[in-house]
Amino acid sequence: MKIIDAHLHFSNREGLKKTSREISQIDYSAKGLGKEFREGNVVAGVVMNTPGRDPYESFDHSMELALEDGTLDCLLSCVGVNPIELQKGSRELFIIEEELTKIWTTGIKIYAGYFHYYVYDPIYDPIYELAKKYKVPVAIHCGDTQSAQGLLKYSHPLTIDELAVNHPDLNFIICHLGVPWVMDTAELILKNPNVYADVSGLIAGNKEQVLRMKDTRLYVELIQQGLVYANRYDKILFGSDWPLVPIAPYVEFIKDIIPVEYHEDVFFNNALNVFPKMKYIIKSLDEQK
Numbered sequence: 001m002k003i004i005d006a007h008l009h010f011s012n013r014e015g016l017k018k019t020s021r022e023i024s025q026i027d028y029s030a031k032g033l034g035k036e037f038r039e040g041n042v043v044a045g046v047v048m049n050t051p052g053r054d055p056y057e058s059f060d061h062s063m064e065l066a067l068e069d070g071t072l073d074c075l076l077s078c079v080g081v082n083p084i085e086l087q088k089g090s091r092e093l094f095i096i097e098e099e100l101t102k103i104w105t106t107g108i109k110i111y112a113g114y115f116h117y118y119v120y121d122p123i124y125d126p127i128y129e130l131a132k133k134y135k136v137p138v139a140i141h142c143g144d145t146q147s148a149q150g151l152l153k154y155s156h157p158l159t160i161d162e163l164a165v166n167h168p169d170l171n172f173i174i175c176h177l178g179v180p181w182v183m184d185t186a187e188l189i190l191k192n193p194n195v196y197a198d199v200s201g202l203i204a205g206n207k208e209q210v211l212r213m214k215d216t217r218l219y220v221e222l223i224q225q226g227l228v229y230a231n232r233y234d235k236i237l238f239g240s241d242w243p244l245v246p247i248a249p250y251v252e253f254i255k256d257i258i259p260v261e262y263h264e265d266v267f268f269n270n271a272l273n274v275f276p277k278m279k280y281i282i283k284s285l286d287e288q289k
């Protein structure tokens with residue numbers, strides 16, 4: 001089965017390098033990612049760009065370079081938003097729009113919780129207007145924040161409800177199933193036609209840790225309860241959150257959680273439907289063969 005990884009990271013940020021050394025023990029490089037894609041049968045991916053403090057550091061230039069020299073031409077990206085820079089009225093909005101015109105950009109990523117604004121705060125209104133203009137989905141970090149400086153009231157999945165109702169013509173992706181608030185996320189994707197969720201980042205760890213969690217019944221059931229309640233496997237996207245975990249073991253973990261009749265949708269078809277440029281990537285990969 002061909003797989004699309006709808007949520008990974010690939011940037012120069014020190015935190016991600018540290019995670020790959022100390023937590024997931026993976027080779028955090030274009031070469032390492034290419035190898036993991038082959039091992040996991042992943043044919044394409046969506047990189048969630050992380051915004052920096054300085055708007056000129058907002059974009060992941062290492063990825064841009066890898067894309068330009070063609071080593072990772074199976075990747076698309078979502079442009080990360082820094083609301084503090086937006087509020088300052090700086091060039092952030094201009095930079096984000098410029099990024100949206102690039103061939104590899106297929107969405108927008110908002111880091112709720114890490115930034116202390118509700119997703120329906122008017123500060124983000126121009127971002128949603130851009131999402132409509134370029135017809136791209138908005139992925140939103142939801143649930144636990146890796147940093148203790150994060151504020152969970154902003155990253156709780158229920159905050160997406162008001163946003164989804166206010167913008168019925170936009171698609172939203174709740175990242176990480178909003179873990180640990182999986183049931184809240186389940187209700188959101190059930191109720192709102194324009195809300196999707198990805199299953200990335202449910203674990204951070206090395207191969208052994210991922211396989212151990214795969215056999216941790218209560219944790220698996222926590223995730224499954226939400227999925228069974230919503231029963232909307234047409235709205236669930238596979239993602240790994242690489243470099244937080246090695247990809248192939250994480251694929252096995254998610255395969256165990258999703259009923260087999262929905263694997264094609266969750267691991268491939270849904271990402272193809274949600275990310276507008278994905279079909280061109282898949283088409284060009286098929287033509288290369």
Ligand SMILES: [Zn+2]
Binds near residue numbers: 008048200241
């Ligand atoms: Zn992520």
